[in-house]
Amino acid sequence: MANAKASFTGESSRTPDQKRRLAATLALLAVTARRVLRFADKFDGWTPTLGGCHQNVDRWVESHPGHKAVRGWLDVSFLATPAARRFTAHSVVADENGDLFDVTLGSSDLECSFILHPGSDDDFRYYALTPGEHSLEHAPSA
Structure with a gap:
């Protein structure tokens, strides 16, 4: 199933090593993480699709000239096993x-x-x- 979706996006599968490297990079970049204002419930007439952040951002940007989609990761380490970091793909607006x-x-x-x-x-x-690829976990080596 993942391969079918990957071919739809034009991308080949990532190796476990590529995923580990990205997760380790995100763990290092966590010190650069930003708090982002959560405004989904602040705009009259705006109804986001739950679990559809990438499409929500694309829809927002289409109707708001001058705004841009920004792609990244939420640090959701509270969902990870102890001592690990967990990240989930997420999109916001600039x-x-x-x-x-x-x-x-x-x-x-x-x-x-x-x-x-x-x-x-x-x-x-x-x-x-x-x-199955939208979340990554990094467990530091002992």
Whole structure:
């Protein structure tokens, strides 16, 4: 199933080593993580699709000239095994000033730090759109 989706996105599967390297990089980049304002429940007439952050952002950007999609990862380490870090692919919006805000999560959702994706848009799309690949976990070596 993952291969079918991967071929849809035009990307080949990632090796376990590539996934481990990305997860380790995200763990290092966690010190650069930003808090992103969660505005999904603040805009009149805006109804995001639950679990559809990438599509929500694309839809927002289409109707708001000057805004850009920003791809990255939420640090959801509270879901990881002890001593590990966990990250899930997520998309947010940058306004004309470069300020980031979330059009999927609202003020009542858990606040998680956002890490910019360190690779290409195609690389991010693979992880975000391939079933079973949207979350990564990094467990430090003993």
